[in-house]
Amino acid sequence: MPLIRISLLAGKPKPYVRAIADGIHQALMEAYGVPPGDRFQIISQHESDDLIFDADYLGIHRSKDIVLIHIVAGNWRDTATKKRLYEAIADRLVEKPGLRREDVQVILSSNERDEWSFGNGLASYVQDAPTPEH
Numbered sequence: 001m002p003l004i005r006i007s008l009l010a011g012k013p014k015p016y017v018r019a020i021a022d023g024i025h026q027a028l029m030e031a032y033g034v035p036p037g038d039r040f041q042i043i044s045q046h047e048s049d050d051l052i053f054d055a056d057y058l059g060i061h062r063s064k065d066i067v068l069i070h071i072v073a074g075n076w077r078d079t080a081t082k083k084r085l086y087e088a089i090a091d092r093l094v095e096k097p098g099l100r101r102e103d104v105q106v107i108l109s110s111n112e113r114d115e116w117s118f119g120n121g122l123a124s125y126v127q128d129a130p131t132p133e134h
Contacts, residue, residue: 001116002028002073003040009064010045016097017043020067023092031088032073032081053105065103067093074125075110082108 004024008017021041028034048064055062069089086106093099113125 001038001040001118002032002034002071004028004042005068005070005072006041006043007051007068007070008045008066009051010047012045017045019097020093020099023096024069024089027085027088027092028071031084032077060102062103062105063100065099067099067104069104069106070109071106072109072111074116075112 004021006017006020006024008020021043024041025034025039029036051066051068053062053066053068071085085108089106090101090104093104094101114123116123116125118124
């Protein structure tokens with residue numbers, strides 16, 4: 001279950017923002033093997049004083065259409081898979097809503113299986129060892 005935080009400058013129409021969210025999820029299904037129903041996204045729109053970025057960091061020119069995508073996901077995928085995900089997200093967001101590749105920034109934070117609880121106070125990805133009978 002990736003948890004996705006999508007941050008962009010305020011003022012975009014709802015269909016534009018939804019296209020970003022949908023494109024990210026589609027890329028996660030295609031490149032990361034995420035099931036269709038495994039969708040958890042938090043979308044934040046910020047005033048220009050509240051989303052500060054270097055427009056030319058690493059020689060990539062970003063515009064005010066920048067989208068910062070922070071993905072928290074399990075650390076069980078290799079580098080090649082992660083690179084495919086970055087490319088798939090950029091491809092989907094160029095396709096719809098028409099972003100520039102330079103404006104798609106992805107940050108991946110990995111964690112382990114025992115660091116997820118989907119409810120009921122349980123470590124959802126952890127199989128507890130059976131307790132020995134006395």
